[in-house]
Amino acid sequence: MTQVLTTADGVPLKTSLHRTLRRRKITALLLVAPLFVFILITFLFPIADMLVRSFDNSLVPNVLHRTVPLLAKWDEKSGQLPGEKVFAALAQDFKEGQKNFTINRLGKRLNYEKSGMSSLFRKTARKVKRLKEVPSYKQALLKIDKKWGRHDVWFLLKLQSGSVTPTYFYAAVDAHIDDTGKLTMKPEKQQIYLNLFVRTLMLSLLITVITIILGYPVAYLLATLPTKKSNLLIILVLLPFWTSLLVRTSAWIALLQREGVINDLLVWMNIISTDNRLQMIHNQIGTVVAMSHVLLPFMVLPLFSVMKTIPPSYMRAAQSMGATPYLAFARIYFPNTIPGIGAGSILVFILAIGYYITPALVGGTQGTFISNFIAYHISNSLNWGLGAALGAILLAIVLVLYVIYDKMVGINNMKLG
Amino acid sequence: MNKPLQQTLLATLVAAGLATSGVASAAKTDLVVVSWGGAYTASQQKAYSNPFMKANPDINIVNDDSSAQGLAKLRAQSEAGNVTWDVVDLIASDTITLCDEGLLEEINFDKDIAPAPDGTPATKDFGSMIVSPCFVPLIVYSTTFGYRTDLLKKAPTSIKDVFDLKNFPGKRALQKVPTYNLEWALIADGVDPAKVYDVLDTPEGVDRAFKKLDTIKDQTVWWTQGAQPPQLLADGEVVMASAFNGRLFNAIAKEKQPIAMMWDWEALDLDGFVLPKGAPHRAAALKYIRFASDTQRLADQAKYISYGPARASSAPLVGKHAELGIDMKPHMPTNPINAKHSFITNYSWWADHKDELSARFEAWLAK
Structure with a gap:
């Protein structure tokens, strides 16, 4: 005969345990509920609404x-x-x-x-x-x-x-149904969006690579310096991060424009003549430079937090076994930082692909992104269907890239800190 | 892992995401008047709102500087069934879109709008300025040219000079929209200004306009915000620029920049009030619109900003600038000398073609 274990008040232990667990689950759910509702209302619902608009024609x-x-x-x-x-x-x-x-x-x-x-x-x-x-x-x-x-x-x-x-999606890839009912590309003079998607992706990729090149040494420095000094340097990284985006973008305008600081300096040093001032803004250079700067902290911070966890003894061990500093870096240190690079890259790339205000201000005609056109269709032309279709395609591209990234690097490999 | 840093980061992101907004409420009726902000809203406050609140102590005017997003926000409010704006200041072309969509109330000009002091009904006093039944015009502004007096050897006098790189070398700034630029290109190319839209109605005409723009394309900087062209001129980035005339006036008269106006074929446009359907305080809003659009108020506004009053009867009452003390009449886009060569955009033509030509314009720019 088995005896049912009971708690002090006579309730079977199993039931009591169940109850406690359930209560805990409910508490946990209640704690998450505000966030969940918040995300539902401010994030999932608008995205669903946008997706519906991109093909809705009930009017x-x-x-x-x-x-x-x-x-x-x-x-x-x-x-x-x-x-x-x-x-x-x-x-x-x-x-x-x-x-x-x-x-x-x-x-x-x-x-x-x-x-x-x-x-x-x-x-x-x-x-x-x-x-x-x-x-x-x-x-x-x-x-x-x-x-x-x-x-x-x-x-x-x-x-x-x-x-x-489907016509909003056709329009979003520069196609249309012509008067004979065939799906064809629009006349070349009216094609814009395909080029813009390609440009947005290429420039975002370039910006990501630049932030890796610029951010890696900075993060290394931060991670290897004594805490006292590195904390001070972190402030220097975070300070621009806390500064308004508009301020930083405007600062780049002041620096890069034809009559700006850099051109003035070059003319003063007699490197260029005043008639040949460099055009560094209102084009792709402007967008790439300003956005790389704006997004740099998103690369440095994950890199830093990953580098911080790599014990210095690894490098010493490698060198004691005969590796040159270069080899030790390439074979030991660098592979250990890949999760940080992955996290930083995905952050920077996904932020860059949807960037809007910086390209609008410094991008001129060659440096604007697809998001500038989404904004145009939402707030100016009121063609919300086309804006939604463009947004849906952008979302799909990000998801596809995410899956590719997951297959190649593995999303579990990503470390934000 | 670096916990403190992560927490700091998270806190930063959360703080950045939470925009706080607060609107003070009072026991009085809060009438929400939406306009463009900056010097323009200031001129409306001084000319319309302050005297209105003095005369109607039970109404408190709350300013909202959202006109730049007016189209999208009004449509969103209407779709959500929660209109919170009472009076909105918009440019005429945007109004036509919203009026078409049934989001605005139609105004009965002879009933809702004050007649001129001599009794001329409002419909007559506004005349051709009434471009949409939903729109009460307040000011006429123009998009016209300013040029650097010190960087150009000769002063440009005609729209042709804008396209003449040989005699007027240097960069130009134009607004990054097809509107006006296509019209100017055709006029400069020798098209009879009265027939511009007939020509633009044909594919060849559009090609011709773009071909003319091609000639200055690599010497052109494209602006999107009204504040940009005066800045580009002041910085010497460009030698001539299309700009809103009020902005140029500020740069010339207030900031004393070496800039002068070139009024040839200025493009006139209108700005005015609309009444959204479902506005929470409809009666007070109509009262305010009637007050703001009367002859004296429109003339008063010209004291603070160099935009021309939309009523014929206001023109003779325009006086001196309130701070600078200069006579404002010569700076009005509606002054007959300035407006000798001028045109009003064909709104309905652009309503048809804006989608198509904007796409083509952007494609042209990207090449």
Whole structure:
């Protein structure tokens, strides 16, 4: 016969243990809950919202709810315009859309696909109010604007009649569906985003490499100096880190511009003549220099904290066994710092790829990043769909790079401190 | 591992992430007026808000300098169903977009806006300045040219000179948008200014404009913020620059920089108030808009900033600058001498083509 172990108050030990554990779990959950809710509201929800916006097209079927089902039956390959019924439905949709202020929003939406739709919709909406019991809506609409007689306009309406659309993503990679319905690249004169993605990635990579080259010796110095001195030096690293980003960027403008400190110095030393002042800002040089400086602490700090954990005895042991200082560094010290390089690189690269204010201020036309265009579409053109599609692609690129990094270096190998 | 450092880092990041904001609330009605900040908001405070609050002690005006993000924020507020702004100052072209989207209230000019002192109804007094039913124009500003008097041998007098690198060598600064630049390129290329938009409506016309811009492309610095061009001129980075006329006035009259104005084919644009749909204090907002847009108030504003009043009846009342004591009339973009050659952007044409041409402009810049 087995005896059930009980606690002092007679409850079986197993139950009591369960209870305690559960209470602990709940406490832990409650402690994390604020953070979880915070992340959900400020991070996950907006990202989900952005992803939805990048393909959401419900505006078209909602506003043109009479026209869209009829348009489905229209054969665009026939080369004919849709029939009178479709025109009549469109006129009704316009009247309703005019009343609840959705029709011009739709016009603006379709204008992203084809220039001129905005004014066509505005003009038609204004005049359609007066249409009452006309014999032929087709004639009436054609009289308002002869663009309603154009096949490509109707084809666009049909193409965009679904409640989801891939066209924002097409636009984000410089492609579009042409008037014959084929997916093609846009004319070369209008291609921008592919180049920008490539440029953003290449410059971010360059900035990451520069911060490694500049940050490694600094971190080494910090890690090997006696604590008293290294603490002072750490302050020097952190001081710019605590300074406003705008201040640091503006400082670079003062240094790098044509009439700036560096050019003045070079002219004063007679290295260049005053007519040949170097153009070091409002181009890629400006972006790379300023961003490398701004992001340097994110490389130095993880490197430093990893280097701090490498016992100096390793190097001494290697040298005592006959390795030259170079060999000892290459075979012993450097491999031990790789987790720090990995952490620093991934931090710097991911921060750089989404950088926005510094490229906008010092990048000119050649040094701007994709995020500058995302910002443009969110706050200026109000083409939130395209902005969201660009953002979604950027997010996908970061995730893919993260996976590659994980496969190559291993994410467990990363150390932030 | 370095725990203290890590903690410091974490604390820094958390502190940086938490932006604090506080809006004082009072027992009075807090009317949120959104504008551009800086000297412009100051001029509105002195000319409109202070006298308004004196006349209406129950209303307290809260300034918000968010107009630069006005478009996006207004749309976000409307989508969230939580409009917190009462009156918003915007440029005309942005207003047309928002009005189209149904985010703004339409204004009944003859009912909601004060007539001129002689009884002329507001619709007539504003005349062609009423470019959208949702928009109450306040000031006319222009994007025009300033040049360095000491760095150029000859003073430029025409828009053609901007594109003439032989006689006017040196860098130029232009705004990093297709608007105005395409129009100027065509006018400088000899297109009849009255037909600029007809020409731009054709693909060949757009090509022609870009081809003209090509001729000065490698000598051009592109600006994005209004404060940049006067600074670029003052630093000698460029010899001539397109800029908002008020900014140039400041650099010339206040900071005494060796800069002069070149008004030829100045591009006029409007700035004014809109009333968001669902504004929390609609009645007070309308009251404020009516007060701010009356003849005297618009004339008063010109004492503090060199932008022209949008009402015809305000023009004769424009006096001297409040601090500098100079007569402001010659500095107004609406002064007939300055505005002899001028144009107002075709808003509806740009509403159609801005997406397409902005993309093309950016692609052109990147090449």
